[in-house]
Structures are given as C-alpha cells and as structure tokens.
Amino acid sequence: MKGALIALLAIIEREVLRFVSQRGRFLSALVRPLVWLLIFAAGFRAALGLSIMPPYQTYITYEIYIVPGLCAMVQLFNGMQSSLSLVYDREMGSMRLLLTSPLPRWWLLMSKILAGVVVSVVQVYAFLAIAACFGIVFPVFGYLAVLPVLVLTGFMLGALGLLLSSTIKQLENFAGVMNFVIFPMFFLSTALYPLWKMAEASPLLRQICALNPFTHAVELIRFTLYLTPNLLAGVWVMLAALVFFGAAVWGYDPARGMMTKRGG
C-alpha cells in the first residue's frame, strides 16, 4: 500500500514538473477559455437571451453563464492533452516503463489520470481567478465546494483521454480526436447554451445534449459553484467516469496486445 502511494505521488510530481516546464501549455490552457469569455461571450450576449433558471435566482449575463462550461472545457482539453502525451509516451517508450512497474496496472493508470487532474484543477482555478478580475465572481464557498467536483469531472475527462489513447496507434490520428470527440462533446453540451435553448432549435439535438456526459460535468460544476446540489449530474458523471476508466483499463490489458506496435 505504501509503495502504491509512493508511485502515485511520483507520477503526479512528474506530471506537475512537466507542466511547469511547458509554460506554453499553461498559457494556451488559459488563453483558450479567456478568448471564449472575453470575445465570443461579448459578441454572443446580444444574440442570446437567458431566462431565470436553476441554479440562478436572477437574470445573469452571458459571461456568467459560460464560465462553468469553460472550466469544463479546460479540463476536456487537459484530458485530451494528457491522452496525447500518453500516445507520445507510448511511442517514446516511457509508457512501457510505467506499465512494467510491479504495481497493479489499474492503479498505475489511475495515478496517471490523477496526475492530469491535479494539473487541470490548477488551470481551472487560474482561469476562475482571471475571470474574477473581470468581475465574474461566484459565492466564496462555491470556489471551495467545486474542488472535489473538479477532481471528479477531471477524472471523467482524463479517463476518456486514457481510453482514447489506448485505441490511437499513432500521434497523427490525434487530429481525428479533435474532430470527433472534443468538438462534438463541447458543442453538443450546455457549455455554451442551456438545454431549453437547444430544444428550440432541435428536439433531437436537445436529447443528444442531455445524454452527453460533458453536459452533466458542466452542470455539476455550475450548480456546485452556486452551492446548489445536482444529484442527477453527480451520478451521471460518476457513472461515466467508471465506464471510461473501466474501458481504459480493458484497453491497456496486455491480453489485448494494444499497447505496442508489431514487434520484430
């Protein structure tokens, strides 16, 4: 047990060290949601009228609405970036090093996800701090309460990244992930517009949005920031996290032989 914890901390430390040394990664992780918040939201607020709906008790500006979705977006990109680094790692061989540790494989994979979660949570708080500088603030305890939720949503998205990395054989295929995972997940969710707004456009799209686990991640973050419980979103995110993680562990099962390319 002690050995497993030592390995977990070392994997997290390595990810944090990597993150600190890649300043560009931190900057782009912050710039991306800020562009949405300060440019897209400013233009979009006029086009989109929002009615009062839970967890909001009053009319809100579009900037306020979009922040929880952008927090989840930071985590989505981070999860995919970790998955990218896993594919890269695997090509470079250091994933082999990880997987030949005598610790249980599911533990090693979970540690790898948690390492990504730590980095993504730091990014989200940095984004929330900058948003606060622009006057977009939430209840003080909301910032604290959202921490465990961010760990959960980050885990779900990290597990999805891990699952994808077990199926992607080459780095080049990652562009497909952008087109077929990141964009649909983000746009078919409540990150940018509420479900009822989507229903006005198309009931089918609304149904898809309601099933998208990313929608529930966004709603869980949104409700928790206002200290309002959302059991459905919590259960949905937890289930999705378990399914993604289980499938990822299955994907990295040596009996599947998916970890390495054909040997000589």
Add this chain to the structure above:
Amino acid sequence: MLETALDIQGLSYAYGARQALKDVSFTAASGRLTALLGPNGAGKSTLFSLLSCLFVPQTGTLRVAGNSLATAPRAALARMGIVFQQPTLDLDLSVARNLYYFAALQGLSKRVARARIEEALDRLDMRERSDEIVRRLNGGHRRRAELARALIHRPSVLLLDEPTVGLDAPSRRSITDHAHELAAQGLCVLWATHLVDEVAPSDQVLVLHQGRVLADDRCDNLCGADSLAHRFQALIGAPG
C-alpha cells in the same frame, strides 16, 4: 551448475496470421550472459514484450526467478530489470530524477531509493553524472543511465533489448563490458542483439530466426574452430 533464473517453455505468439514466435523453449542461468542472437524480425522484440508483460503469450509458459508470468506477473516483474530498445528517459530531467521516478514506480521510499541509486550509479561509473540533465548526455551515457536504472530494485534477471543500437564503437564496447560484469556478479543477463561481436566466448548463445530457436549452446561450443559470424550466417541461411 548455474541456477536457472529464466525459464521459457513452448512459447508461441502470432500477430494475426503472422507467427512471430513458434514453440520457443530455453532457460537462462544466473551468473551468465545469454545472448539472444537473431536478425531483424527474428522475434526478439516480441519475446521481450512477452517477458515484460506488455503482451500475453497465446501458448507456453514464462517463469522469472521461479515466478510464473501467468499467475504471478507482478512478482515476476519485480525480479526483472529491463532496458528497452527505445530510450525511455525523460530528457528534461536529471539522471538522478529519472532514477528516483523509476524507484518510486517500484514502490521504493526516497530514503531507500537514494542508497540504491548511488549504488547503481557507482556500478556503472555514472555517479558524477547524477545531476546532469539527460538531454546533455551522449548516447553512451544515456544508455548507462538506463542500465543503472534497471538495477535499482536489485533484480535477478536483466533484460536488454538491443541496447547498443545507435551507439558509437567505444560506447558499445563499454555497455557490453558492463553487461558482462553484471553477469559475472551473479545476474542473469538476457541480451538481444544482431551483432555477433558483442558476444563473448563464454556467453550462452541462443540463435533465434523466424520465430524459432535454431541453436542454444555456449558460444565457444557452438563455434568450434569457426567464427561466430560464420556459424550464425550458416544457421540462418544467409550468404556468407
């Protein structure tokens, strides 16, 4: 009589229709370097992937220091030190940090790791490079760092998958000498290569070709008056 550390029996593996290993059986002893000699595509890397639990064999058994990879894979992995063909060091970290990371993956505490890392670096004459960033090291020193890393958890079996690929002649010599020294100190060393000049007369030689074991004998017994290069080429049917 040397003690058997690695025992492989009836091992087969296929990638779809292509058979990479066909009924491979051999043992490797402690205190000796066993050279797994084969041309590219002979099945060496597949064998290493099976030994390091990255693949699971379709038939056959593998035992490392008495531990079956099928029933006790973690105990088996704990007894193995592995140097992969591809470099697996983090280039932006120091040698010591890379080694600490590996020690942690083995579940070793910082205190234990420190002593083991110093010991391993000393064995490879790498102590003075400990704080250097890996990116600044030459290929030979990087390989030595990987070799040192593979020793931290005091394995009984050391697997080296073509560790001299891409190195210049003096670095190759140095790595092969170190591997022979480690074998002399009691380790079971399995060394995959396609270069006959890396094999010493007292080494056990295992010739692998098209997934089959064609020869398994001490190098000097196998060659007789002939050179290993000739003998090897004759065995695999290559033009001399």
